[in-house]
Each structure stands twice: as C-alpha cells, then as structure tokens.
Amino acid sequence: MDTHLEQFDRDGALRETEAALPAETRRDLLLGALAGGTALALFASEPASSATKGDVAILNYALVLEYLQSSFYTEAERRKALRTATAKQTARVLGSVERAHVAALEQALGSAAVKRPFFDFRGTTENEDAFIRTGVAFEDLGAAAYKGQAYRIQSKALLQAAISIHSVEARHAAWIRYLAGTTPASSAFDEPKTMAQVNRLVASTGFIVRRPTTRSRRRPRFTG
Template sequence: MSDRITVEALDLDLLDTDGAIREADAGVAGDTRADFFKKAAVGGGTLIGGGVLLSGLAAPALAKPSKKQDVAILNYALTLEYLEAAFYVEAVSKGAISGDALSAATVVRDHELAHVKFLKAALGKAAVKKPKFDFKNTTGDQATFLATAVALEDTGVAAYAGQGPRLLQKPVVVAALSIHSVEARHAAHFRTLAGMSFAPKAFDKAKTMKQVLKVVDGTGFITG
C-alpha cells in the first residue's frame, strides 16, 4: 500500500445537490467589490493591513444564519485560504526550508490551493479577489517559517470553528467541516515539527471573526 499523500478536490455538485449555495451566490453576485465593502463598513468593518477592508468579507453582520451570510462566511474563509496558500507557495519556492518542513509545506500548499479552488467554484461570481501579500522574512529561514505556519494554521482552525454555528445551509456546513478537519491536521503536524505539543488541549476555543481579523491584522501580511 502506498503512503503517498494525495489531494482530493471537493465536488460542489455532491455538496450542493439542491443548488442552495449557487442560489445564495446569485443573490449577492451583482454586488461590486466596493459595494460589498461598503455594506461591511456600515456593519462595523475594520480597516486592516494597510487599508484593506478584510472584514468586508463578513458582509452585513446578521443576527440569524441566512443564505447571504453563508456566502459572506465562505468569502471570509476564501481570503484566509488565499493567505495560507500564498504563504506556502512562497515558502516552497524560496528554497530556505528543507527536510520534513519542506515536505510538509509542499503537501499543505497543495491542500490550500485545493481549498481556494473549491471555495472559488462554490462562490462563483460572488467570490472576492485574491489580495496582495507581503510575508516579510517569515519564509526566509526554517524556524521562522515553522513558527508562522503554526500561527496561521491554529488561527485557521479557530476561524472555521467560530463560523460553524453561524452557517445555515447543510452543504456549506459539510464543506466547512471538511476543510476544518484538514486545517487541524496541518496545525498538529507543524506543531510537531516546531517541537511543540501537537495537541496541547482536549478542547479548542473557537475565535470570532473579529478576533481572527485582529490576528491577521497583526501580521501585516495583507497589503492590498
């Protein structure tokens, strides 16, 4: 039996059997990027990363789960996946990491790219565009790379956990959970490579969108 790790893409047609995701997409697809951000600003959006309104991805904050909110959460997830994918692409291409760290980064890069591809397909015209990134010197040496990978993956796990209860449609919940569990595997593996406990607690705390955006803001990775 081969132990080769493969990347399996989620099938939107299997997840969205009743067209619920596509239907919700159609309801917001007419919004321009500027309109989307404007709505978020009215709902309490925060400027981060050199003026990028990342929390615009939350769209109007709604008290109850809705199809439109599902789309907003998927866009929030997509932006986090853009960030992670770009980080690993740069880390692998730069050539400053090696051994198990390089092997892990290569596999995780492919996973994150698959997540991006799936979320963009699910969102269709409603998908936000890829931001510009500057990872500074975090991919320039192995120790800094591993520390950053742990931080990003831990944040990603907490982000998905935080949005789960806010989702309405079962297909969206299934998609989010299928990504969330893989992000947790990434976090555990990078923690081990960094000499940290792979599972320091029996229970993890979820993070709200505001908490996650504060963490992302602190990195300064999103520049435009």
C-alpha cells in the first residue's frame, strides 16, 4: 500500500487495523435500495449559467472528487479482483451513489463541467486491504472537502445540494470503517479541509494521471 495514503488516515485508526475484515457478510445490506431511481434533481433549479464563478469553481472541485471516488469503485467492480463479499459490496453500493453524485454535478454544471481526468489507482482496486483503506480515506476526505466549501457557496440551492451530499459522504466513511472493523466515528466533530489541503492530498496519491492507463496487476483477460 502506498505510504502517502497514511496522510488520509486522520486518527491512525486504519493503521491499527489489519487486513482482517469482518468475517460475516452483510449481503442483504442495500440490495436494491440504491437502484437508479434516485436520480438527483436537486441541482435542476439552479443551472450553472446563473451560478457565480466561485460556485462553479466549487462544484467543479466537488466533481473531480466525485470522479475520483466513482472511478475508483467502478474500476474495482469491473476488474473483479476483489473476493470478499464486503469489498465487492462496498464497490457496488458506494459506486452507484458516487456515480449519481457525478451525474448530478455534471448536469448542474452543463458545459462548464471539467472533463473527467484519467486515473491510475495503482493496484488499490485489486487488493482487498488497499481497496478498503483507500475507500475509507476517500470518503473521509469527501466529507471534509464538502464541509470546507459549504459556507463559501453563494447560492442557497447549491448549498442545499452540497450539504445533502456532504452527509452522505460521512455515512459512507462510517459504513466502510465499520466493515473494515475500525471505529465509524472517531471524534465528536468532523473537521473541514480546505481546497488546498484536499488538492495536495489527492496529488500525493498519484491517482490522477495525464494519460489513460491500462496498468493492472492482473494479466489481461482475453475473451476471444
């Protein structure tokens, strides 16, 4: 596992957690609950064309984080390298929510939306332990990032939307932490992170790359 991910681990809880995932599966969790029916209409009332430049910048910043999260879970699901039910379920369930966040932000931003970056998750989508740790880090980071921007958003509609995504990120963080056997809520207060702090952490992972990559630890799968 890449050591720089430790920087995400705000309370050291993850470092204390070994690969031991809960033995029991929680397979009934969530089945069907997140189906595509929850398309987000919440940005609809506020097209980006009427949003301030600052709000557009914040939404695009959120969009990059959602791209990062959704691509991570989607890739983990597609590569089929995760074996435990816990990890597979995390990828499936959280992937569907993060993709919904992406769709909502893209819709809100319209032509002002940034393009999806290319990602190289450096094996974390194929290794159980690294996958769970990275997922926890991403969700804790997501919550801290939204929290760091909420008070800066000018539009009430966009603030409402962002704050309603913010608490979902925190739910995800707690949920994966629980599945990973670490404490879901390590403190009475969650602290915000600034855009600069978040961008620095994301950059340190090396997950965002200039070119598309086909890098995989597994051998290519041929179907022909």
